[in-house]
Amino acid sequence: MKGIGKALSRTPFAVTTKIGMAKRSADTEFDEYARHFGNLESAADKLIKDTKAFCDAVTALFTSGDGYATHYSVIMTPIAGEYDLIGKHPDSGHTIRSQDHYAQAMKELKELIGPELELIESRIMGPAKEIQVVMKTIRKTITKREHKLTDYDRYNNSLTKLRDKKDKSLSDEKNLFKASPAILCLELEQDFEVATNEYDYINTALKQDLPRFMMLATQFIDPLFSSFFYMQLNVYYLLLEKMNSFADENKWDVANTSGAQIAGEYEEKRTDAWQRIEDLGVVKRIVSVSRLVQASRAQNGGAPGSLGRSNTTASSSSSLKPAAPPSRSTSSASGYKKAPPPPPSLGGSRGLSPRAEPAPPPPYTASSSVGSTTLAAAAAKRAPPPPPPLKPKPGLKPKPQIQYVVALYDFAAQADGDLSFNTGDRIELIQKSESAEDWWTGRLNGVQGVFPGKFLYKNSFQS
């Protein structure tokens, strides 16, 4: 209650000083100390905050180091049902064999670091918090000094005013200070004296003790800094020591080299695994399943994956079986240059149902080919195609007959020398074999190449 009364009586003065109507006394010496003290206060706050950040970072470093090692070693050990990774990847044997030790070392480190961090917590953070408490009391004293200074200035101002007036006109005095101005003046003088004493006392105390406190703060920070330094050094030491002993035991060379060298040697050791993963089908985005199906038909017949296409042979009897899941049949069809892709799902239903009619092409092929071409294609499949006019009878046909075939499906080149075409293209047939299972040679738009005979509607156009 007393505090509120004081605060209220001080408020008008605070306002008038702000707007420059009343004077404030300044003590430059004290202000200098107060400024330093303010710096120290914020420094202490920062010290606590950063020490905490440091501890958190160290904790995170060792926790994530342990986590990294654990997960890495899981990845490098056989996953459910796998066996003998080293046998399969002898080059990675060294890494794989080191995993247990590595994970172990990181786990130990994480445990080792615990006490060290506790030390920082209790020996650095603790005292830093204590000094914060001390600073808070000093701050209180400084605030008190401010109040006392306000009182001092307030009374001082009033007194000055009153005296000014007294000097100016004695006649006014009668009107203004009817209630005996002399007494008023006396009272003010008394108050002023008290305020002066109080202010002087606290100001002197502060001016005396603040420099001492600064000295003490330096004395305080010296051992604290040294302690922190050694604790920090120990963190690095623990890590270094563990890494070195791990490297020694497992024959890794961890001599300090530049980061660029580490990256460079990494690049050298990088295997073709990157490319091989990139080449996998499952890591490519699916655009449309139907297109994938087509591609796989073409690929499985033609050149499945990395196997050379020359030694790939599709079963020549595949026309009797459902063609749907293109299998990597190994039955050889000797004499064929390469195996053609099976036709898209033409015979699919035949094997399953004896009373099946010629199946229409799958809905995902171009709709224009539905109709006569379908039937013709199916027919062509059932009945062997007419023998190609490889040897035109001389005399009867003076000019070599040009034969055209119409593409039933899109075909994208699988390798050099393949002829790409779209559904409906007319292809000039240059060479064809007896079987539609084989690759034929043709020309389209001036480009000559081979393509799977099955992709074509063979009711040839002649010119």
Place this chain on the structure above:
Amino acid sequence: MSWAGFKKSVNRAGTTLLQKTGQIERTVDREFADEEAKYRIFEKECQALQKDSKAYWDAMRAMSAAQGRIAETLETFYGAADQSSEGAMAGHAYKRSVDDLDSSFNREMDGPFRTTISEPLGKMCAYFPIVNEHVAKRNKKLLDYDSARSRMKKLIDKPSEDPTKLPKAQQEHDECKEMFDMLNNQLIEELPQLLDLRVPYFDPSFEAMIRMQAKFAEEGYEKLSGVQRYFADNVRDDYAAGQLDAQVENVLQEMRELSICGGN
């Protein structure tokens, strides 16, 4: 979602329901299930590894940055009173070495860490959503296939009046089977390849990682221990003996006794 997509998902939801109630037989593919289970473990581990590697890097950075800020704060403490004391000199040397450490570490290690750890992991982890898309697609096609098969079987068991129905159902069944088989075979064939390739893929990262860890520790240790010579000779022993803590306590006590602290 397109109208066709919507129809598909409604149909598939129906199939799932019928499978749950046992109306439609569900295809169980042990081979795929095994591969998928392994792949899931791999996926999980890779993602955890990515998280930890990022945390590790961030922690190294944070540690080095916090050191720098602490060194700055120390200078403020010394700056308040005595700037030429032994402690202030040591603090200054300390600040120089941690700044040096921070900048050289960032400059030298940022690129290599990314090349050898973050990028391979990021690349691998970026594959997972695509692979999962394949798996999801395969599962959808499996539902289509199951439902087409059950429709066809029903027609074979109970031939319909309309003779075109069965061929149509068969046709549909074959198509579904083809799509499913293709996706399924691809996954069964390639998932083990992907898993197998992880070994050569991640192998070089290991050596790079331990070398960088060792480098971080070694440089930190070396640069910091250089500051020691600015300390008075007895400091190290005092630290070991716990003397420094006592000093701190004494100073604090002295502070509390200052008149401005409420003591007298």
